Amino acid sequence: MPRLRRTNTEIRSEMQRRLAEGAEVNEACKSCDVPTLRFTFPDNNNGCNWCVDVYPTVVPECLIVMKNIAQGLMLEYHMLD
Numbered sequence: 001m002p003r004l005r006r007t008n009t010e011i012r013s014e015m016q017r018r019l020a021e022g023a024e025v026n027e028a029c030k031s032c033d034v035p036t037l038r039f040t041f042p043d044n045n046n047g048c049n050w051c052v053d054v055y056p057t058v059v060p061e062c063l064i065v066m067k068n069i070a071q072g073l074m075l076e077y078h079m080l081d
Contacts, residue, residue, distance in 0.1 A: 003048070003078040008037050011050070011077050018069050029062035035070070037079060050079040 006014070012034045020030050035058065040051045052070045055063055 004076060005080050006077045007080050008050075011037060011073060011079060014077075015066075015069055015073055018073075019066065022065065022069070026061070028059050029065055032059060032062050032066065033057040035066070039079065046074070048074040048078070050074070050077075 015034045019032065019034070022029075033056075035052045035055045037050045037052055039049055042049045045051055051074070052067075055066055058066050
């Protein structure tokens with residue numbers, strides 16, 4: 001299935017929405033800032049042209065949830081320049 005093409009801002013907004021609405025997310029996670037996305041080579045990243053390297057303001061108990069959301073989005077979206 002081809003990935004949808006979205007801007008950095010649109011992907012981050014979707015990440016924030018999923019974090020806020022996630023049933024498995026506790027209240028602490030809902031206020032976490034969404035990490036910054038960066039371009040990468042798709043060949044090195046399962047065909048996705050972006051990744052997240054650092055989760056600076058994500059509290060430890062939310063790190064796994066945020067990484068799972070990012071991995072799901074990486075399967076769905078191709079980031080535009």
